[in-house]
Amino acid sequence: xxxxxxxxxxxxxxxxxxxxxxxxxxxxxxxxxxxxxxxxxxxxxxxxxxxxxxxxxxxxxxxxxxxxxxxxxxxxxxxxxxxxxxxxxxxxxxxxxxxxxxxxxxxxxxxxxxxxxxxxxxxxxxxxxxxxxxxxxxxxxxxxxxxxxxxxxxxxxxxxxxxxxxxxxxxxxxxxxxx
Amino acid sequence: xxxxxxxxxxxxxxxxxxxxxxxxxxxxxxxxxxxxxxxxxxxxxxxxxxxxxxxxxxxxxxxxxxxxxxxxxxxxxxxxxxxxxxxxxxxxxxxxxxxxxxxxxxxxxxxxxxxxxxxxxxxxxxxxxxxxxxxxxxxxxxxxxxxxxxxxxxxxxxxxxxxxxxxxxxxxxxxxxxxxxxxxxxxxxxxxxxxxxxxxxxxxxxxxxxxxxxxxxxxxxxxxxxxxxxxxxxxxxxxxxxxxxxxxxxxxxxxxxxxxxxxxxxxxxxxxxxxxxxxxxxxxxxxxxxxxxxxxxxxxxxxxxxxxxxxxxxxxxxxxxxxxxxxxxxxxxxxxxxxxxxxxxxxxxxxxxxxxxxxxxxxxxxxxxxxxxxxxxxxxxxxxxxxxxxxxxxxxxxxxxxxxxxxxxxxxxxxxxxxxxxxxxxxxxxxxxxxxxxxxxxxxxxxxxxxxxxxxxxxxxxxxxxxxxxxxxxxxxxxxxxxxxxxxxxxxxxxxxxxxxxxxxxxxxxxxxxxxxxxxxxxxxxxxxxxxxxxxxxxxxxxxxxxxxxxxxxxxxxxxxxx
Numbered sequence: 001x002x003x004x005x006x007x008x009x010x011x012x013x014x015x016x017x018x019x020x021x022x023x024x025x026x027x028x029x030x031x032x033x034x035x036x037x038x039x040x041x042x043x044x045x046x047x048x049x050x051x052x053x054x055x056x057x058x059x060x061x062x063x064x065x066x067x068x069x070x071x072x073x074x075x076x077x078x079x080x081x082x083x084x085x086x087x088x089x090x091x092x093x094x095x096x097x098x099x100x101x102x103x104x105x106x107x108x109x110x111x112x113x114x115x116x117x118x119x120x121x122x123x124x125x126x127x128x129x130x131x132x133x134x135x136x137x138x139x140x141x142x143x144x145x146x147x148x149x150x151x152x153x154x155x156x157x158x159x160x161x162x163x164x165x166x167x168x169x170x171x172x173x174x175x176x177x178x179x
Numbered sequence: 180x181x182x183x184x185x186x187x188x189x190x191x192x193x194x195x196x197x198x199x200x201x202x203x204x205x206x207x208x209x210x211x212x213x214x215x216x217x218x219x220x221x222x223x224x225x226x227x228x229x230x231x232x233x234x235x236x237x238x239x240x241x242x243x244x245x246x247x248x249x250x251x252x253x254x255x256x257x258x259x260x261x262x263x264x265x266x267x268x269x270x271x272x273x274x275x276x277x278x279x280x281x282x283x284x285x286x287x288x289x290x291x292x293x294x295x296x297x298x299x300x301x302x303x304x305x306x307x308x309x310x311x312x313x314x315x316x317x318x319x320x321x322x323x324x325x326x327x328x329x330x331x332x333x334x335x336x337x338x339x340x341x342x343x344x345x346x347x348x349x350x351x352x353x354x355x356x357x358x359x360x361x362x363x364x365x366x367x368x369x370x371x372x373x374x375x376x377x378x379x380x381x382x383x384x385x386x387x388x389x390x391x392x393x394x395x396x397x398x399x400x401x402x403x404x405x406x407x408x409x410x411x412x413x414x415x416x417x418x419x420x421x422x423x424x425x426x427x428x429x430x431x432x433x434x435x436x437x438x439x440x441x442x443x444x445x446x447x448x449x450x451x452x453x454x455x456x457x458x459x460x461x462x463x464x465x466x467x468x469x470x471x472x473x474x475x476x477x478x479x480x481x482x483x484x485x486x487x488x489x490x491x492x493x494x495x496x497x498x499x500x501x502x503x504x505x506x507x508x509x510x511x512x513x514x515x516x517x518x519x520x521x522x523x524x525x526x527x528x529x530x531x532x533x534x535x536x537x538x539x540x541x542x543x544x545x546x547x548x549x550x551x552x553x554x555x556x557x558x559x560x561x562x563x564x565x566x567x568x569x570x571x572x573x574x575x576x577x578x579x580x581x582x583x584x585x586x587x588x589x590x591x592x593x594x595x596x597x598x599x600x601x602x603x604x605x606x607x608x609x610x611x612x613x614x615x616x617x618x619x620x621x622x623x624x625x626x627x628x629x630x631x632x633x634x635x636x637x638x639x640x641x642x643x644x645x646x647x648x649x650x651x652x653x654x655x656x657x658x659x660x661x662x663x664x665x666x667x668x669x670x671x672x673x674x675x676x677x678x679x680x681x682x683x684x685x686x687x688x689x690x691x692x693x694x695x696x697x698x699x700x701x702x703x704x705x706x707x708x709x710x711x712x713x714x715x716x717x718x719x720x721x722x723x724x725x726x727x728x729x730x731x732x733x734x735x736x737x738x739x740x741x742x
Contacts, residue, residue, distance in 0.1 A: 003251040010232040010350060011256050011322075014357060017228070018321040019314035022362060023379075023404040026369045030379040030403065033370075038379045040397045040427070042387070049387040052397050054376055054426040057389040064390065068503065076396050077384070078302030078420035081500050083530035083651030085537075085629035087491045087732055089741040091499060095492055112499035115424030115510075115527045121503040161187060162432020163506040172390055 043169060045176075051169055055118045059172065063137045065130050067168040068110060069098060070117040079117035105129055121165035124153050134175065148174055184508040191439060191512070198444050199467065203451025209359045210332045210352065210452070221358050228354050236354070239345035242683025245333055246676055248349040249326060253672075256322055257293035261285050263315045264307075273308035274383035280306065287660040292319035294671035295327055295414055295553055297523050297646035298663060300655040302420025304398040309381060316416060317405040321365075324412025324445075325356040327555030330675050331449060334559050335456045337682030338583050341690055346682045360445070361412060368441060369407035376430035377403040402427060410441035413553045415523030415646045423513070423526040424502055435505055435526060439513055442522045446470075446551035449558045457583055461701035466561055469709045470519075473550045477539045478515040484535030485511045490739040500528030511536060518543035521553035523646025530624070530633065530649040534736055537649070538729030541636055544643040545606070545725075546717040547599065553644060559678045561709075565700065566595040566681070568712045572698050582700055584690035591684055594677040601673035603720045605642035605666040610635045610724065618658035624651025627742030628735065632728035637663060642670035 030038035041053040051057045056067040058074035067074075071082035084091035098111045107125045127149045135142040152171045156162050208215045214222075229236045240248065263270070264285040268278050280288070284300055291298040292315075303312060329352035336346045373379045378399045385397040402418040406428055409416055423429035423438055447467065454463020485507050488495045501510045510527035517524050518540040529540055543550055549560040565582060570592050573580030580587040613619025613634045623630040633652040640647055641663040648654070654663065699705060 003248050004255065006232060006234050006248070006350065007252040007255045010228070010234065010252065010353070011259065013228050013231045014322060014354075015314055015318050017224075018357065018362065018408075019318040022366065023313045023317070023401045026366065026373070026404040027379050027381065027401060029370055030373040034373045037376045038373050038403070039382060040378050040380075040385050040399050041376050041430075042385060042397070045390075049385065050390055051387045051395055052385075052427075054430050055395075055397065057387075057391075057395050058393060059389070059391060061391055074395075076304070077398055078304045079425065080302075081421060081424070081528040081531070081650070083528055083624050083649070084499060085530055085625040085632075085649075085651075085732070086489055086497070086499075086533050087627060087629055087736050087741050088625050092492050092741050095494065108494045108496035109498040109503060111494065112501075114498075115500045115502050115525075116421045116426060118426055119502050119504075120426055123503055156183065157432045160190065161436050162504050162509065165503050169390070176390070 043173070045173060050173070053167065053170065054120055056120045056168060059168070062133055064172045064175065065122070065127060065134065065168050068119045068122060069094075069113045071113040072117040074118065076118065081115050081117055082113045103129070120167050120169060122168055124149060124164060124166060127166050127171070138175070187436070187508065188512065191436065194440055195443055195447055198440070199447035200451045202444055202448035203463070204455065206360060206448055206452045207455040209355050215359055217359055217363060225354060225358055228358070229350070232350065234350040236348055236351035238348055239343070240348055241344055242333070242337070242346050242679045242686070245346055245349050246679050249330070249675070250672065252322070252349070252353070253293055253326060256319060257289045260292065260315045260319060261289040264288060264311055267308045267311045270308065270310050272310035272381065274381075275308070277306060277308050283657050283660040284655055287664045288316075290664040290667050291646065292316050292414070292416060293323060294644050294667045295323035295412070295521065295556065296641060296644040296667045296671070297409070297414045297416030298641055298648070298667060299416055299420075299646070300660060303418050304420060309400050312405055312418060313401050317408060320405065320408040320412045320414040320416070321357050321361050322353070324361060324408070324414065324554045325353050327553050328356050328360070328445070328449070329353055329555065330678055331555040331559040331562070334562060334678055334682040335453055337686040338562075338585065339457050340686050344687050346679070346686055361408065364411050365404070365407040368411060368437065369403040371437065372403040372406055372434055375434045376427070377406060377434070378427055379403040398427070407441070410438045410522065410524060411445060413442055413446065413520045413522040415517065417524065423524045424528065429526055432504055432509065435509055435513065438524065438526075439516050442516050442520045442524070443551050445554045446520055446557045449555065453558065459701065462583065465701040465705055466558070466565070468706045469713075470549070470551050470557070470561065472706065472710060473546070473713065474515065474519050477519065477543055477550070478512060481515050481536040481539040482508060482511045484533045487533065489533065489736060491736045491741050497533055500531030502526065514540050515543065517647055518645060519550035519552070521548040521556060521643055521645045523640065525647050528650060529636070529647055530651045534729045534733035537632065538725060538733070540647070541632070541639055541725065541729060542717065544639045544645045545721045546713055547602065548643045548645065549713060556644065556674075560674070563595045563598045563678065564709060564713050564716070566591055567599065567716070568705075568709050569698060569700060571712060572708060576698065578696060578698065581691065581697065584693065585685055585688040591681050594680045594684070598674045598677040599716060602642040602670045605669050606635075606638045607720070607724065609638035609642070609662055609666050613638065613658070613662065618656070622653030622656065622659075624653070625742070628728055628732035629742070632732065635724055635728050638666055641666040644670050
């Protein structure tokens, strides 16, 4: 009985400490120091929120770069992956359909669904593979699109961590910018 | 396997080698009751908590008292969370107006977080209110982590104390662990996470109009504070459904690096604490060495497998279920670390790993989560194997087995066997039942051998208190919610109770000085022996089950078969 009372009291104290005070302190620091990062890294265009710099969004127009396939069709609440295994016939079928749509030279990453369903990045190879489509749709010279890809390519963080990549939303917003 | 990958790996390992002793030394200070550098700041808070809790932190407990307090605290915490989840709609901080959880899911989730498993049959963003996340689940992330750590500290006291029959005070250990170790580390880590882009806010979900004019809901919440402790406490329960694959949960390669480091730093540090508590640092490095060797072997195999082309899909790059910013090496490294430690956070979908890499993840858990393992749990699990190893070595050379100068006798070996086999029984029985009844196989997401792997993985993850999943399988139904809750509970407490019993039975034993006949429990010979025992126990238990899952799938994939 004594144990139960003590448990209850310690639980309440630790809940206040780790479940209320701690997240509040972090939120206060976040609000003061990193307000944009703490509230979803929202991207605005002409004052309107068009998305988050960290989340892919469904983009189908041939005038834009397309993100990687999303098993949940870019749903965000919740997002999801295919969870198809390496010997899945469904996966083989999806790959064939995507290859049909994207072209025989589409990199493997564009034929496979991302882990989050919201992968905001594609590799430079995937961007270059899409460049001719965008150049022709927008009636722009190909090298202009390729320059833009080069400009928006993110190197590994601090030169060390992660892969070379391109944020699709940022690149698409750059496409829409007047010259 | 480019130079770029090897450099990242080398930095990770170097950071682990540097941080483990630093943190290990600090944890030794905390648990020996010494004044730490945080004492001026946190000392008053510590004393206030004891006062509010009505506990006498000075009173030493025998193992039975320790167990009773631990069980009362944990079960009560689980019940409170169960009640909270079932009433969240009526509680504050629920801007998305999410409904109450049904009983089966609430029970599964409460047991899951209480046992440091963090198996999730739900996605946070459409299920959990902000209050449920931060004042329910995240609290368990602290308390279940602290519970694991204090159990191994009590065990080490039992193994090393020269007199008395007590193993420490549960309340003091719990509070000091939370206050001095988990909270400060989480605070620092969460601020870095926010800076890198992890949300930390109480605002409602944001609405965006995409560049093509569609509506996009952007889920938010107090995520960073929870993600920090979910990694550090080897809990693993994602704030968002897809866990650390979600760009909000793991936005950059740097957060990925830190999240991987956070998983291992406390379990690795505890091996150094062991060395300090035994007064012989080699004892700690020996355990570290065995864990490290098993980690590297698993990672090497997994990485190699992920770099091979897949003849069944015709793809060269296995990017299904992975993220571009992280790439294959960082995804494979994360999957190895998270299953070595009983963390269960994922940055890539394990269901879509190649059969060998998915199999390594399974084996890491099947071996008992002793490759660094859960915070505290990994080390006490490994010490159970140490007891079995000195026992077997004693049988081979015909000597009374001893560890750290204390005799290992029938009582301890019996408890060690219970602790080593309890999770195995849950895994094999649970998988066998699930594979034979319609409710168990109705919701699998893949056909063929991979479907069986999904079931085996679910029961393994639950009983080993890992929490990661071959997540295609549908588990939010009565069968899996209840069956896995039972496995999680037994996998946790049917190990903790025997471990504390061992602590209690060892603490009163005399320490004999080493003699020429003493079997040394440090050095490379012992590392080799310990690894062999871990692999043999795991292999004998699980080889048949693995043959039906990942092994046969690997062979079929090589033959280009699909299902």
